[in-house]
Amino acid sequence: MPKKYDTPLLDQLEKGSYPSFVTEIKKAAVKHESANDLLGALEQCYKDKKTHWKHGGIVGVRGYGGGVIGRYSDIPDQFPGVAHFHTIRINQPSGFFYNTKALRELMDLWDHYGSGLTNFHGSTGDLVLLGTKTENLEPLFAEVSSRGWDLGGSGSAMRTPSCCVGPGRCEWSNIDTLDITYSITQEFQDEMHRPAFPYKYKFKTSGCAVDCIASIARADCSIIGTWKGDIRIDQDAVKWYAKNGMDINAEIINRCPTKCMSYDGKELQIANEDCSRCMHCIAKMTKALRPGKEKGATILIGSKAPFVVGALLSWVVVPFMKMEPPYTEIKELTRKIWEWWDEFGKNRERTGELIERKGMRNFLEAVGLDPQPAMIREPRRDPFYFWQPDELK
Amino acid sequence: MEKEEVKQKIYALVEKSVGRKKLKSSDIQKTISAELGISRDEVKNALKDLIDAGTLIYTYFGGSFVEIPPKQ
Known part of the structure; x- marks a missing residue:
């Protein structure tokens, strides 16, 4: 397909040492009219210093309330190839594990029905297909779903749950993040495809506190693997690290956030009762330290990016929960949280914002959790729990 | 309550x-379940x-x- 537009402003974005999305659009433009027009439309946006995209609307596939995000150009006559340029979210496999056959199959379909442009992966975790026409939505959906794929979540719904690679590739994972994510996805299909919440609700599951997928900052419900009991120490391996040049005091002891470790040049000691299980020492001394044997997860609620109020990090609500199939405890807790949020949440108010507005005390009472010291967010703050008059009788 | 009746009520409310x-x-779930005295799950189903x-x-x-979908 011949080049249709000069794009001096976009060309600037190809300079520099990082990969450029402009280069990728240009590659797709060789085959796809819509990608070609996308270059022109984007150049126009840069020239006019304003977006020419409209967002939302009534696009979708029958029966689903999410998974397709409507994008329309406000200058369709100028760039007919992107008059509609809808985004499709495909539910990614847990931990982003694909085989090449599956990817080729999907990309062949996308070359046929769409612009050929993709985003692996969106910040939601979904596999994102960028740019197709309204009339292609149903046939594309029929093709992808017949091959075992499903649409992801969008709008005021449970969003596609995502997780780190977990036990698939990481020996430090305390929980089976892949299975948990799959199980949550299957359990809450209705909540993902039929938007009925005040706003979005995200699950992200990390195998340990290193939190490679940043669940603590990006999910309404962060499930983070942890353990009970003492960190297991191999003192011979500690000696091996010292002998091979590790400054244990500088790199490990002094960086422990709770100062619960000591090293006398011979033995490493840990006051486990003071450990906050941040994983720093374990991640640095992988040969010498291992988590305790009893594994589970800490459940945190409420993180989000700025919108109604500013950015929030998730807040501990269950310090330790066993995470074994069929994960009944987390599913029941989730249903209670949703019930409370549905009752009191305003339009476009996230769970974290509702907790800020109504108070943690109300939240805990509503979902039936007892207050615990691990829930206190920072020292020397007034506790959020007070006795109710009838509890004093 | 027959499901058809619930569906009609929902459609009328949206209309x-x-x-x-x-x-x-x-x-819709809140309004119809309160009006008809049925569970929210029944409304959801309809x-x-x-x-x-x-x-x-x-x-x-x-x-x-x-x-309601736009008329073609």
Whole structure:
């Protein structure tokens, strides 16, 4: 397909040492009219210093309330190839594990029905297909779903749950993040495809506190693997690290956030009762330290990016929960949280914002959790729990 | 309560709100379950049928709503 537009402003974005999305659009433009027009439309946006995209609307596939995000150009006559340029979210496999056959199959379909442009992966975790026409939505959906794929979540719904690679590739994972994510996805299909919440609700599951997928900052419900009991120490391996040049005091002891470790040049000691299980020492001394044997997860609620109020990090609500199939405890807790949020949440108010507005005390009472010291967010703050008059009788 | 009757009530509610207020799925569930004295799950189920049949559709305008599809 011949080049249709000069794009001096976009060309600037190809300079520099990082990969450029402009280069990728240009590659797709060789085959796809819509990608070609996308270059022109984007150049126009840069020239006019304003977006020419409209967002939302009534696009979708029958029966689903999410998974397709409507994008329309406000200058369709100028760039007919992107008059509609809808985004499709495909539910990614847990931990982003694909085989090449599956990817080729999907990309062949996308070359046929769409612009050929993709985003692996969106910040939601979904596999994102960028740019197709309204009339292609149903046939594309029929093709992808017949091959075992499903649409992801969008709008005021449970969003596609995502997780780190977990036990698939990481020996430090305390929980089976892949299975948990799959199980949550299957359990809450209705909540993902039929938007009925005040706003979005995200699950992200990390195998340990290193939190490679940043669940603590990006999910309404962060499930983070942890353990009970003492960190297991191999003192011979500690000696091996010292002998091979590790400054244990500088790199490990002094960086422990709770100062619960000591090293006398011979033995490493840990006051486990003071450990906050941040994983720093374990991640640095992988040969010498291992988590305790009893594994589970800490459940945190409420993180989000700025919108109604500013950015929030998730807040501990269950310090330790066993995470074994069929994960009944987390599913029941989730249903209670949703019930409370549905009752009191305003339009476009996230769970974290509702907790800020109504108070943690109300939240805990509503979902039936007892207050615990691990829930206190920072020292020397007034506790959020007070006795109710009838509890004093 | 027959499911058909619930479906009719839902459709009437959405139709009545056209041009006044966009209804969310949870608004419909709350209103109809209170009005008919049935569970929210029953309303949800009837709504699912209406959506699957294309009688009602989901729309997104800074939040997800249930609406009557536009006439072609």
